[in-house]
Amino acid sequence: MNSTGQAAMPKKKNLLPKLAMAGPVSLWMILFVTIPLLYIIVISFMSRGVFGDVAYKPTLESYQTILDPTYFQVILKSLKAAGITTLLCILIGYPFAYIIARKPKDVAAKMITLLMIPFWTNSLMRLNAWLLLFQTSGPVNNFLMHTGLVSKPISFIYTDSLVMVGLITNMLPFAVLPLYSTIEKLERSLLEASADLGANARTTFMKITLPITFPGIFSAIILVFIPSLGIYTVTDMLGGGKVLYIGNIIKNQFGSIRNWPLGAALSVLLILVTMLLIFIYTRFAKIEDMEVV
Amino acid sequence: MALTRREKKEKRINILSNIYAFLVYAVLYIPVAVMMAFSFNNQRYNYYWNGFTTQWYAKLFSNSALISSLWYSIIIAILSTIISVCIGTIGALGLKKYEFKGKKAINNMLYIPIIVPEIVLAVALLIIFMKVGLSLGMGSILIGHCTFCIPYAVVTIKGRISGDNDTLEEASMDLGANRIQTFLRVTLPTIFPGVMSAAFLSFTLSFDDVVMSNMLSGARQSTLPVLILSMNKSGITPDVNALTTIMVLVIVTAMILNSIIQRSLKKKKG
Numbered sequence: 245m246n247s248t249g250q251a252a253m254p255k256k257k258n259l260l261p262k263l264a265m266a267g268p269v270s271l272w273m274i275l276f277v278t279i280p281l282l283y284i285i286v287i288s289f290m291s292r293g294v295f296g297d298v299a300y301k302p303t304l305e306s307y308q309t310i311l312d313p314t315y316f317q318v319i320l321k322s323l324k325a326a327g328i329t330t331l332l333c334i335l336i337g338y339p340f341a342y343i344i345a346r347k348p349k350d351v352a353a354k355m356i357t358l359l360m361i362p363f364w365t366n367s368l369m370r371l372n373a374w375l376l377l378f379q380t381s382g383p384v385n386n387f388l389m390h391t392g393l394v395s396k397p398i399s400f401i402y403t404d405s406l407v408m409v410g411l412i413t414n415m416l417p418f419a420v421l422p423l424y425s426t427i428e429k430l431e432r433s434l435l436e437a438s439a440d441l442g443a444n445a446r447t448t449f450m451k452i453t454l455p456i457t458f459p460g461i462f463s464a465i466i467l468v469f470i471p472s473l474g475i476y477t478v479t480d481m482l483g484g485g486k487v488l489y490i491g492n493i494i495k496n497q498f499g500s501i502r503n504w505p506l507g508a509a510l511s512v513l514l515i516l517v518t519m520l521l522i523f524i525y526t527r528f529a530k531i532e533d534m535e536v537v
Numbered sequence: 538m539a540l541t542r543r544e545k546k547e548k549r550i551n552i553l554s555n556i557y558a559f560l561v562y563a564v565l566y567i568p569v570a571v572m573m574a575f576s577f578n579n580q581r582y583n584y585y586w587n588g589f590t591t592q593w594y595a596k597l598f599s600n601s602a603l604i605s606s607l608w609y610s611i612i613i614a615i616l617s618t619i620i621s622v623c624i625g626t627i628g629a630l631g632l633k634k635y636e637f638k639g640k641k642a643i644n645n646m647l648y649i650p651i652i653v654p655e656i657v658l659a660v661a662l663l664i665i666f667m668k669v670g671l672s673l674g675m676g677s678i679l680i681g682h683c684t685f686c687i688p689y690a691v692v693t694i695k696g697r698i699s700g701d702n703d704t705l706e707e708a709s710m711d712l713g714a715n716r717i718q719t720f721l722r723v724t725l726p727t728i729f730p731g732v733m734s735a736a737f738l739s740f741t742l743s744f745d746d747v748v749m750s751n752m753l754s755g756a757r758q759s760t761l762p763v764l765i766l767s768m769n770k771s772g773i774t775p776d777v778n779a780l781t782t783i784m785v786l787v788i789v790t791a792m793i794l795n796s797i798i799q800r801s802l803k804k805k806k807g
Binding site: 258261262264265266267268269270272273274276277278279280281283284287336339340343344355357358359361362364365366367368369370371372373374376377379381382383386413416466470471473474475476477480481491494495498504507508511514515518522 | 554555557558561562564565566567568569571572575583584585624625627628629630631632634635639640643646647648649650654655656657658660661662663664665668680683684687688691716741745747748751752761762765766769773778781784785788789792796
């Protein structure tokens with residue numbers, strides 16, 4: 245930074261451009277991120293009014309409701325679904341990212357673009373396509389019936405498994421991109437040195453590749469796990485109201501059910517999970533290094 | 538020439554890994570292909586395949602709810618892009634160039650909308666808007682969209698600002714240009730590829746957004762994704778598939794054009 249050069253100038257002259265440039269973004273973040281998030285924490289400790297409004301009487305009621313088995317089970321189910329999605333995205337995405345990273349630069353760039361193109365399609369319509377494919381009289385069931393593999397159509401839709409398919413196919417790029425960028429930086433000479441020193445492929449992977457690419461793996465965990473935990477569109481589109489995750493519960497509190505403090509408390513829970521993961525992440529990597537774009 | 542054992546093994550691994558990559562791509566492209574195929578389905582609702590037709594492409598424009606939501610989405614996406622790119626560009630430059638108290642906090646704050654689940658931010662904004670009495674509509678959706686587009690814009694553009702910028706700017710000012718001239722003639726051209734990527738990203742993020750729009754839209758008009766979400770219960774009609782198919786083709790074409798422009802810009806520079 246040229247702070248020494250700037251400091252030599254009179255302070256007043258420097259203030260206006262500084263304010264004009266860093267001001268708007270700072271103001272926007274404070275007004276529309278910090279204040280709303282702090283306010284939602286406040287609301288989570290308030291009680292629900294008679295008409296579904298917020299009564300400003302402090303209470304822990306919403307947090308007690310979360311621990312109620314009906315809600316707590318949804319939370320556990322969401323955590324499990326997000327966990328399985330993350331695990332599978334990394335298990336599928338790691339070899340895929342590795343293959344791309346080992347291709348020549350221009351081929352790799354094309355493969356990454358090829359990965360992104362499906363995501364320029366409306367996400368809801370992509371989810372709907374799974375429904376069309378697997379519905380009772382859809383192509384998959386027709387095929388199974390024709391070949392005589394099954395005598396009755398299988399009900400694939402509105403199940404946890406189909407929701408999982410939707411989650412994984414929606415989240416996979418968010419695992420592949422950070423994995424790719426760490427694997428790509430991995431020096432080939434390190435792997436060769438390891439092989440020359442007598443390590444087999446497995447040892448090289450466990451001792452060299454995996455530890456070096458670990459920040460990428462953790463970025464992938466954050467970028468897949470956290471959105472999967474809060475998502476409600478996948479469950480709405482593929483779960484048909486039968487599969488509910490935290491996101492659906494929060495949405496409903498601000499829609500038909502009108503229990504804002506409960507919705508706020510569940511949101512605070514999501515914030516806490518996010519903060520915990522970010523805290524762990526910052527123990528061994530800088531947040532700025534996370535490949536988010 | 539006979540291949541050594543090691544070469545043979547490498548070749549086999551290479552073939553296997555190409556098959557694996559192909560399978561992953563197949564799974565990602567299947568929904569897109571199915572979505573497109575059902576735009577040609579000769580049936581009012583997409584419950585099963587009932588023969589080929591192109592009628593939905595012709596009838597598309599008579600579905601006024603669909604078309605008006607499309608325009609609404611496009612206008613919102615354009616406005617969010619303009620606001621986010623303006624604030625994001627000068628913000629990225631300001632945050633890179635100046636030191637001030639609380640800068641670290643702002644930098645961290647920028648990661649919140651990127652990382653925290655979108656529903657949380659949407660709900661938080663809804664509560665605040667209700668509190669201050671802002672009526673829901675285009676304004677509230679715009680604020681919502683910009684709140685997640687600005688951080689992406691800042692991060693994208695900040696990555697493109699190199700150390701050379703300071704020297705170039707100082708040279709420009711020493712030669713008598715004022716701050717505005719320096720910004721337009723020196724700074725902006727050097728970060729222009731970043732600004733373009735940020736604009737492209739903001740547009741697609743806003744255009745495809747469901748969660749923020751669904752929470753913050755008024756009763757009168759919904760964006761296209763919100764309309765699709767609400768149609769899901771009764772069944773999505775094939776004309777929506779037709780519209781989405783057209784949209785994908787337009788976006789992919791725009792993306793190809795964008796990469797051609799970026800490449801020619803790079804060539805011109807160096």
